[in-house]
Amino acid sequence: MAAADVRFKLNTGAEIPALGLGTWQSGPGEVANAVQHAIKAGYRHIDTALCYGNEHEVGQGIKEAIDAGIVKREDLFVTTKLWCSFHDRVEEGLETSLKNLGLDYLDLFLMHWPLAMNSKGNHNIFPKLPDGSRDIVHSHSHVTTWKSLEKLVPSGKVKAIGVSNYSVQYLEELLPQATITPAANQIENHPSLPQQEIVDFCNKKGIHITAYSPLGSTGSPLFTAAPIVEVAQKRGVTPATVLLSWHIARGSSVLAKSVTPARIEANRNDLVHLDAEDMATIKKYSDDLTANKKLQRFVFPPFGVNFGFPDKV
Numbered sequence: 210m211a212a213a214d215v216r217f218k219l220n221t222g223a224e225i226p227a228l229g230l231g232t233w234q235s236g237p238g239e240v241a242n243a244v245q246h247a248i249k250a251g252y253r254h255i256d257t258a259l260c261y262g263n264e265h266e267v268g269q270g271i272k273e274a275i276d277a278g279i280v281k282r283e284d285l286f287v288t289t290k291l292w293c294s295f296h297d298r299v300e301e302g303l304e305t306s307l308k309n310l311g312l313d314y315l316d317l318f319l320m321h322w323p324l325a326m327n328s329k330g331n332h333n334i335f336p337k338l339p340d341g342s343r344d345i346v347h348s349h350s351h352v353t354t355w356k357s358l359e360k361l362v363p364s365g366k367v368k369a370i371g372v373s374n375y376s377v378q379y380l381e382e383l384l385p386q387a388t389i390t391p392a393a394n395q396i397e398n399h400p401s402l403p404q405q406e407i408v409d410f411c412n413k414k415g416i417h418i419t420a421y422s423p424l425g426s427t428g429s430p431l432f433t434a435a436p437i438v439e440v441a442q443k444r445g446v447t448p449a450t451v452l453l454s455w456h457i458a459r460g461s462s463v464l465a466k467s468v469t470p471a472r473i474e475a476n477r478n479d480l481v482h483l484d485a486e487d488m489a490t491i492k493k494y495s496d497d498l499t500a501n502k503k504l505q506r507f508v509f510p511p512f513g514v515n516f517g518f519p520d521k522v
């Protein structure tokens with residue numbers, strides 16, 4: 210099977226395609242085309258979020274692909290995320306996303322970050338306090354939000370629920386109180402931030418890992434990391450191929466964002482199976498960064514909250 214066609218099983222029994230199209234910072238006027246192009250190129254997994262402000266256009270891209278007869282809705286795996294200012298109105302968050310996307314169900318609905326922002330604050334998405342800091346409701350527990358997410362499942366409007374940006378510490382708080390084990394934990398993950406402890410913990414608990422920012426996010430800074438270049442040269446592939454394929458070898462799905470048609474195609478078509486020697490080269494790079502405290506986390510919004518990430522404490 211081609212690496213691009215690999216699927217992983219979730220704890221619900223459903224399958225998640227190994228490669229998904231990311232859409233964070235995919236702007237208006239470009240993301241519908243990106244989504245449609247990706248589906249035409251064989252992608253079956255699309256990732257978005259309410260706070261990206263582009264669900265409407267993502268939905269348009271999906272609709273165009275379905276109307277053109279390229280896929281049926283049931284062939285696609287669509288993920289979106291509950292934003293922080295919706296933790297005390299979870300059903301409204303879901304209904305808003307479904308309406309934006311023009312869909313009647315999601316394959317996966319994630320809690321975007323395990324903290325609540327003020328739903329009655331001075332902005333619907335990014336409420337702030339007078340001092341400019343984020344308006345966070347520290348008294349609201351992420352476990353309460355999870356309980357509300359669990360209540361959505363019987364409606365059939367969410368085929369699976371999961372979390373994002375969860376550390377081991379947060380999962381240890383959540384799991385004893387959860388009736389439904391999260392199907393997935395979407396985390397920043399790449400050789401410069403391997404997060405082995407959370408990957409191992411989730412594997413043990415049957416929680417699938419989806420990796421975000423696999424290229425190092427905006428501008429793909431990880432393309433120049435020496436061991437990645439070394440493996441790419443040895444294999445005669447691009448650094449993007451190495452960075453994306455690494456996750457599939459680890460049993461994770463991976464999200465690559467692009468609005469550039471040639472890159473969208475390349476990211477899917479060039480995926481390869483990395484062998485043990487390639488994985489060992491990359492592991493040594495990750496281990497050295499860990500030992501020297503040089504791990505790189507590219508996505509760390511100014512919430513001012515301790516998420517229990519070992520590289521941030």
Ligand SMILES: NC(=O)C1=CN([C@@H]2O[C@H](COP(=O)(O)OP(=O)(O)OC[C@H]3O[C@@H](n4cnc5c(N)ncnc54)[C@H](OP(=O)(O)O)[C@@H]3O)[C@@H](O)[C@H]2O)C=CC1
Nearest residue numbers: 231232233421422423424425426428464465466467468469
């Ligand atoms: N749950 C969460 O909190 C988060 C989730 N995510 C999800 O993960 C997705 C991926 O992460 P993201 O942070 O966007 O970053 P990525 O690591 O996917 O990198 C995206 C950048 O790489 C460029 N790029 C993509 N493919 C290639 C290529 N083949 N050659 C050269 N450049 C390339 C893109 O440019 P261009 O588009 O111009 O082609 C863009 O600048 C997000 O879009 C989002 O869906 C991301 C962050 C946080």
Ligand SMILES: O=C[C@H](O)[C@@H](O)[C@@H](O)[C@H](O)C(=O)O
Nearest residue numbers: 233258260261508509510511
């Ligand atoms: O999914 C991507 C990221 O988590 C993104 O949603 C956040 O970084 C957000 O822009 C924020 O500023 O809090």
